[in-house]
Structure formats: structure tokens, C-alpha cells
Amino acid sequence: EADIYQTPRYLVIGTGKKITLECSQTMGHDKMYWYQQDPGMELHLIHYSYGVNSTEKGDLSSESTVSRIRTEHFPLTLESARPSHTSQYLCASSRQPLTDSPLHFGNGTRLTVT
Amino acid sequence: QKEVEQDPGPLSVPEGAIVSLNCTYSNSAFQYFMWYRQYSRKGPELLMYTYSSGNKEDGRFTAQVDKSSKYISLFIRDSQPSDSATYLCAMSLMDSNYQLIWGAGTKLIIKP
Numbered sequence A: 001e002a003d004i005y006q007t008p009r010y011l012v013i014g015t016g017k018k019i020t021l022e023c024s025q026t027m028g029h030d031k032m033y034w035y036q037q038d039p040g041m042e043l044h045l046i047h048y049s050y051g052v053n054s055t056e057k058g059d060l061s062s063e064s065t066v067s068r069i070r071t072e073h074f075p076l077t078l079e080s081a082r083p084s085h086t087s088q089y090l091c092a093s094s095r096q097p098l099t100d101s102p103l104h105f106g107n108g109t110r111l112t113v114t
Numbered sequence B: 001q002k003e004v005e006q007d008p009g010p011l012s013v014p015e016g017a018i019v020s021l022n023c024t025y026s027n028s029a030f031q032y033f034m035w036y037r038q039y040s041r042k043g044p045e046l047l048m049y050t051y052s053s054g055n056k057e058d059g060r061f062t063a064q065v066d067k068s069s070k071y072i073s074l075f076i077r078d079s080q081p082s083d084s085a086t087y088l089c090a091m092s093l094m095d096s097n098y099q100l101i102w103g104a105g106t107k108l109i110i111k112p
Helices: none
Strands: A004-007 A010-013 A019-025 A031-037 A044-049 A076-078 A087-094 A109-113 B004-006 B011-014 B019-025 B032-038 B045-050 B054-058 B061-066 B071-076 B085-092 B106-111
Touching (some): A004 A087, A010 A019, A019 A031, A019 A087, A019 A109, B011 B019, B019 B106, B032 B061, B045 B054, B045 B061, B071 B085
Parallel strands (some): B011 B106
Antiparallel strands (some): A004 A019, A019 A076, A031 A044, A031 A087, A087 A109, B004 B019, B032 B085, B054 B061, B085 B106
């Protein structure tokens, strides 16, 4: 049973729309992450957070933004969606430090921008 | 050149076979090695992790790390159709607080 929840599971939206992908976890983990996953490609980290009011950009350049107002909630927002944003977005959480705690992933949001 | 290379497959084997999944890496400073399993339309889940060279066994699964060759493997004994999934390797530096470097995943199909 998943302890980290992502909504929506699937989203098809037109170019230029603003979207927010939701992620919530019930494990009390301090660290949360957003990854982008494309078919046949490795996971790329786009944002992460060490805790409330902490957000950092990952290695993959992204036009998205994130916020961390509550420990359990880490939404990702695209102000103006483009076809290049079409991808699967995975949210994850862990305790600190990462080397002592595995990543727990949600089941992802598959985004299609037309 | 990618830091972590993983054969994308698909790898198709009959039920009961021994499966070997592999990753090679270029950064000799990596110290922490993981295997995740990802079923279709699900997020990845941790299967095994290890800090050191050598073997680590968990049931039908064995993780092997050879730091001298910069090569890691995951062996699955008595493979089952339920093992059909994509297997992702990941690794990091010991002092990394956030950064895992991922392979692209190998799709495994176990035929009944």
C-alpha cells in the first residue's frame, strides 16, 4: 500500500495552461523529491526539499516550480505547459540522510501536453 | 558518456531461469549501490542496497558489487512471471544528501 500519493494519475492538457501536480506523504519524511522519467531514459531529479520552506533545483533544467509549506505536501507547478513537458513525473520521499533511507516513490503522474 | 550504463533490454527468459542484470559506472567514488524494481504504471520500489564490494543475498535475489571493475549485478534465481518488471540501478557518493545517479533500466520479461 502506497504511503505517498500523487494526483492526478493521468493528465492531458492544452498548451499554455497552468497545472499543479499534487504529492502527499504520510510517513513524516523530511526529504521530498520530484523526478522526471521518460521511456528508456534514466530518472532525472528536477526538484528536492530538505524540509518545510526548503526547495532546491535538481540537475535537470526545468521550468516548473515547487513549494513546501507543510511536511507532507510537495506540489509541482507548471505556469504554462508546453508539449516538451510531456513526461511522467514521479514524487518521492525519504528520511535523512539518503544513504540510510531508501526513496519511497508515488505511482506517478503521466502528463501529456497537446 | 553516461555515468551509469544499463542495457535497456528487453530481456526475455523462461520461468525458473537465473537472471543476471548489470550496470557499469564510471565514477570510482560511488560507494552506495541500489536496485529498484518498477512495475508497469507504478513507481520504483527499493529491492536491494549495499555499501560495499561483494555479495548481498535476500531470498531469490543477490546483489553483487565489483568496485575494481566498476560493475554491479543483480541475480534472480528461480525467476517467476511476477518478476517481470523494469529493474533500475542507482548509486551515489557516501556524502551525498540528495543525489542518486540512475541507470536507464532493464525491462525483464519472464515467460510462463
